[in-house]
Each structure stands twice: as structure tokens, then as C-alpha cells.
Amino acid sequence: MRYSLGFVLALSLAGLQFIAILIVVLTSYVSSERAILDHARGLMDRAGANAAEHTKRFLEPATEVTEQARRILDSGLLSTADTAVMERYFFELLSIEPQLSGIYYGDEAGNFVYVMKSDGPGPYRTKLISIEAGQRTTEYIWRDAEYSVVDRSFDPADTYDPRRRPWYEDARGLAARIWTDPYIFFSSQQPGITVAAPIHDSAEVLRGVVGIDLDIADISLFLSDLTVGETGAAFILSDDGRVIAHPDPARIGVRNADGTMGFIGINDFSDPIVRAAFADFKAQLTVADQPVRSEFEFAGAPFMTLLLPIPDIDLPWNIAVFAPEADFIQGIRDNRVRNIWFAVMISAVTGAVGLALSELILRPVRAFAVRTALVSQGEVSTGDPLPRTYKELRAANATLIEEIAARRRLDVKLQELNRELSHVTRVNMMGQMATGLAHELSQPLTAISQNLDTALSIAKMEEPANGELISILSELDEQAHQGGDIIRALRSLMRKDKSSTQPFDFAELVGQTQRLLRQELEAGGIAVDVHIPPLRMVIGNRVQIAQVLINLLRNAIDAIVGADSDNRYIRISALQFETHVEVRVHDSGPGVDPDIVLFKEFKTSKPEGLGLGLSISRTIVETGGGQLWYDEGAHQFRFTVPCETL
Amino acid sequence: MTDDTPQAATVFLVDDDADVRASLSRALIKRGFQVVTFADALQFLEAYDPEQSGCLVLDYGLPEMDGLKLQQVLSERQIGIPIIFISGHGGVPETVQAIKGGAVDFLEKPFRQKVLVECIEAAFAADAEQRTRDKERILALSRFAKLTQREKEVANFMIANPSSTASKEIGRELNISPRTVDHHRARILEKMNIGSVAELINLSIPQSDRTV
Structure with a gap:
């Protein structure tokens, strides 16, 4: 694990909640937008359908009234000859249906009855044209809501002939109810449309044509009430590309070249958005009678459009709806920004809470870590009570404490061994030096003493006896023997160190000496290979045997380090014999130089050595009843230690 | 010497x-x-x-x-x-x-x-x-080697049983007459150049050198 527990905890607590919030925000971001756009589509469809339905209903009364008038006049229930009755009938119809602006009847003779809504002097005006014996009379009658005459006048200059009018000609020509093209009244600037139906006598001979003027400005009014999003709009577009109704009625009128008024073409419409939206509406309309939905962009903003042919009317009109997407989803977008800020704030808060929580979770762990560090430095005893912490850590702690205690015990043992070793080594060293010196000195002393004896006997034989020479030689002989006594005293000093022998576990001693030499072994990069089968307890002076082992291992380490080879190991093996254990120490070094006299004091290959190690070791082993030797063939030092017998 | x-x-x-x-x-x-x-x-x-x-x-x-x-x-x-x-x-x-x-x-x-x-x-x-x-031992051995088969048997018996060196016992054991035993004994002492049976035992000639 490269990261600290605190870092991981903080990261996962704060990071995970951040990711969670991010996912929620993102999914709602995408799904809400799509849902709202779907919803917007629905809103547009409903607005279009609404407008279409409204327009249809708006036109229906005109159709019905026309039908009713046609049937009454056709059937002769009402005489077309009686203008007063017709005027009254037309007046009644007009007052019932508010969207009708006028009803009229013209016959084949040129007679004409026309009742219309008027601005004054009365709310209704009747125009009567009667042709009698080639004499033409045109009379205007203004009436109030109670059908009382308000004013009347004649217009002899009037040349109006209903039979020349397009509605008359179309109805007669087609012999069926017709709609004229919509138009704009020159005087009122109001858009209108005329529905006309032919009247026949019983012989199916055309008598005249009844017509109704419909004021379609109210459609625009309705459209202006219709809300499509915030800034969207619905309007009516005829198949030939003219805007018939629009929420802003002032925009739809245009003056033609001949001075008459007409509906503006879509391509000349003053609103560039509308132009952009429906410039290609004809292409869209090729799909017959089906609503066409599409999108477009204007000035970088996305727009949605709907083109819906108005069903069940005889007119080639379409409802066109358009609205910027922003109208529907701006709220969502604003909301989303709010949500993101909200999420950021929540993230910050939960992040802080997460950090606090991780801190809370971590505190017992940290307390434990601090305690462990203190324990390892020895500032706190392992027996001190644990800080409050987790079960797992408690268990780990127990194991660690045990381990530490075991290691301490081992350390104490090792230190003890080390202390004893250095003492014993010192004593042995002194002893061995004494022995070595004694041996080396005893040789010349022997020669001196023997020669003196000989000289003395020669001197005694001479005649006359040289008393002085004899006495000198005698003294010298005594002095030589005094030297011998000193050497003997030195020897006995060494012999006094009769340390106690006891049974001990040899394998354990090998482990401990190995630990004592760990630093030197590691510094030399030397592996120690121990092959010790189960052995009986060996009997000897444990510390002295440890010194022998350490001595042999140190020699091996020095040999390996001096040889500078890649193969660096020491192999320690032991064999169980009937009465003793044989120990073998082999190293990867070059072996012993044949010129070196082994086991002899003051003979060494080491520049700083005294040459006592092996001789001390041999003395120790032999004093304990074993042997120490070098097996030249196997490059092994071997020694034996007595062991418990079966 | x-x-x-x-x-x-x-x-x-x-x-x-x-x-x-x-x-x-x-x-x-x-x-x-x-x-x-x-x-x-x-x-x-x-x-x-x-x-x-x-x-x-x-x-x-x-x-x-x-x-x-x-x-x-x-x-x-x-x-x-x-x-x-x-x-x-x-x-x-x-x-x-x-x-x-x-x-x-x-x-x-x-x-x-x-x-x-x-x-x-x-x-x-x-x-x-x-x-x-x-x-002396080698001399004794060389003399012992000069004894006849029967004499060796008698000598061996006397060395092996120092407590029963009477001619009767030896004769019974070796199935010969005491008189013959006496004769052999005199010959042994003479050949070994010794004065008594005790001296013969003292020579302590090893068993391996006394094989018949």
C-alpha cells in the first residue's frame, strides 16, 4: 500500500459522494432536458391542434348559417321576392352570430339584399338594390339593435352588380357552396372571407346566390391569446404562402400594386424568425394532412416548428407554430445551474463531513500508530493500556506485542551471550597468549638451562676448580629455572578457568551466534546456510563453544570478503555420532593458505590478527573433550563436542 | 646379559x-x-x-x-x-x-x-x-616347541590346572598311566631347562604359542 489510510479514507468518503452527486446531476441533466423537450413538443402539438380546432369552430357557424339560409331560400319557406322578410331574416342571423359581418343575397336579375354590421349612424346597415322594369334603385337603411330604422338614404350613383362579383360567379359556376379567397376590407383594414351558396328553384334553375361575410380578425385575436412557450407563436398560413392570421394582425396586411389590400406572403413577412422557420413550408407540406415537426436554428438559438393542416375545413389553411427551445427548457437550464451550485455546495458540505468522518475513523488508528511508534522506541511499555481502537488493530497489537516481547527476550539472551562471550574471549585470549608465550619461551629456556647444566658440569670437572665461574653458572641456572617457574605460573592461570560444563541445545546456539554476527554477514552480503538435524543435547561450556563458532564464522567471513567473489555463503552443518556431535563449517572463500600453520599461536594470515583464534578454539574444544581440525579436502573446519548418550 | x-x-x-x-x-x-x-x-x-x-x-x-x-x-x-x-x-x-x-x-x-x-x-x-x-619368554617358547606332542599335552594340562599336578590326576584326565606321566614330566623339566612345575607355570607362555 503506497497511500496512507487517512488519504484513502478521505478520498473515498469525499470522492465517492462527489462522484455520486455528479452522476445524479448529469443524468438529471440529460433526462430532464429530453423530457422537457418532449413535453414542449406536446405543448406545441396541443397549441397547434387547439388553434386548428378553434379555427374550424370559428368557420363552422358561417357554413351552418349559409346552409340554413340556402335551405330556407331553396325550399321557398322564405320568398326571395320579399326583400323586407329577407332583410329581417338576415338581421336576425347577424345579431345571433357575432363573427358574421354581413349576409346578402343577389339574384339573377341583379336584385341585392345586404345586411351588415355598421359603425354608424346605426349598428346595422341594409343595402337594397332593386331592379324593376330596368329601373335600378339603391337604398341604404341603418337600424338599431331593435330593428328600428335610424336613418335611410338613396344612392343613385351606385353601380354595384352582385352578378359580377367573384363569390356569385364562383357559386354559380360550381353550383355548390364555395369559399372565396380571404381578403382585407379596404375600408376597415379587417381581414375577412366570404362563403357563398347558390339558391335554386324547384326546377333546379338558379335563382341567386346567398353569401356571408366572415370577419376573421377574431382568429388572429385568438391566436394572440394562444401561448406557445414564452415567445413562440402560432399563425395561419395558406397553401399559397400567405399569412392569413397572426397574433399581430397589423403585420398580415399589405398593399398590392393596384392599391387593393392583400395578405402578406411568408417570404415577405416582417419577422425574420418566421421567415426562417417556414421559408420551405411547401416542401414540408408534401406530406399530406400530417402534422410536420422540425427544428431549425436562428441566430445560434434552436427553434422547434410545427406545420399542421387544419382538418375538416374546405380551406387550404395550415396552422404554423414555432417556438425557441429555450422557452421550454430555459427554466430547466436555470434550474440545472442552480442544481449544480446546489450539488457543489452539498459536495463541499458532505466532503467536509466525509473528511471529519475519516478523521473520526482514523483517530483510533493514529493513536494506535503513535503508541506503536512509542513502544518501538521503548518510551511506552507494551503492558500499558491500549488507546480505544478497533478489534482488528487490537488483535494485530496483541501479535506485535508478543513478537516484541519475544524479540526482547531474545535480545536479552543475546546480550547476555555477547557479554559472556566478550568476557570469555578476553580471558581466553589472555590465557592463550600466556600459554603461547609460555610455550615459545620454554624452548629457549630449556636450551639455556641445559647448556648451563652442561657448562656447570664442565666447570666442575676442571682443575683447579673455578669457584666463581661455578657460582655464576649456578646462579644463571637458578635464574633460568625461575623464568620457568614464572611460565608455569602463567600456565596454571589459564588452567584455573575451569568453567562449568552443562548440556545445551547446539542448534539454538548456532542461531544465536548467527544473530550476533548478523551485521558482519549483511555487510559482506553473505548467506548462511544451516543444516542441523535434530541433535541430542551437547555437553560443554556453552559460551566457550559459542566463541569457537564465532571464531570459525569470523574467519569464514574474512575469507569470503577478502576473496571478493560473487558466490558468498557459509554452510554450517552438524552430524550426530554416538558419543559426540561433529560440527562442520564450510565457506565459499578460497580455502586455507597451505603455508599457514594452523592452530599455532601467533601464526596468522590476517594483517591485524594475533593468530590466537584457532589456537584458543582448539584449546577450548580439546579442554571440553573434543577435537578441532581442518579437513583440507573438504575445505572445512570441523570440531566435535561430546553429547548426551542414549 | x-x-x-x-x-x-x-x-x-x-x-x-x-x-x-x-x-x-x-x-x-x-x-x-x-x-x-x-x-x-x-x-x-x-x-x-x-x-x-x-x-x-x-x-x-x-x-x-x-x-x-x-x-x-x-x-x-x-x-x-x-x-x-x-x-x-x-x-x-x-x-x-x-x-x-x-x-x-x-x-x-x-x-x-x-x-x-x-x-x-x-x-x-x-x-x-x-x-x-x-x-626369556622367547627362549621358553623355543624350548616348548621342542617338546613332543604328548609332552605338550601334559605341559598344557599342568599350566591350565596348576592346582592338580599330581601324576594320577593327569594320567586319569589324559587317559595314560601315572608312570608315563612321571616320565613325561621329567622330560619336560629337562627340555625346558627348569627345576619345577611351578617354574613352568611362571613362564606364562601365551596360549597361542602352546598349540599342540
């Missing part, structure tokens, strides 16, 4: 130290000893003829083959020359081992010449005695 005097005996000195060899041999020669010196054990083994009487003054701490080892080799070869160890080490364990191996003495260097001479003389005496015993 006159040629086996101590003067004819030789001191064999083995010591790796030339000074010790020189001083010791000079001192001993001066005192009338016959001395041969060797620098190490192998040289001695090569040159020594077991017939030569004398003693071995042996340094304990020799290179290659040390004193103890040489003692062991001599013992294996059944060479009974008496050994006086001289040692610069002089540890108790070494001494014990050397004495166990049959050494006459163990002297720590430096030692007084008088002590050494006493040891040597004692060793010579021991060696001479040993050699005399050996000679």
Missing part, C-alpha cells in the same frame, strides 16, 4: 626446536649417554630399529605428527620403547593422555637436567628389564 648394560642404550631425542636438540644432546652426551636426534616424528619412525634399546625423549607439540600420535603409532606397532614426554604446553589433559598411553614421564619445559637424567636412567632400566623378560 653383559651386552645389555645401560651404557649401550641410546637416547632418541625428537624435538622440532634445533636449540633444544643441540643443548639437550650435548648435555646428555657429556654425561655419557649415546644420543640420536630427530626433528620430527616421521624421521624417527623411519630410522628407528626396535631392536635398539634405550628410550625416547619426545616433544609433545610437534608439527605434522605430534607426540601423542607417535606414541599411538608405536603402540600399534607393538614397539615398547619407553617414552619421556617433554612439553612447553604441559596442560593437565595432555599429561593425563600421555600417561594413559604408557609414557614413563611427562616433563614441563624447562626442566632440570638431573630430573631428565633420572628419568632416562629409569627408562633404560625399565627397557632393559622388558627386553630381558622378552628374551
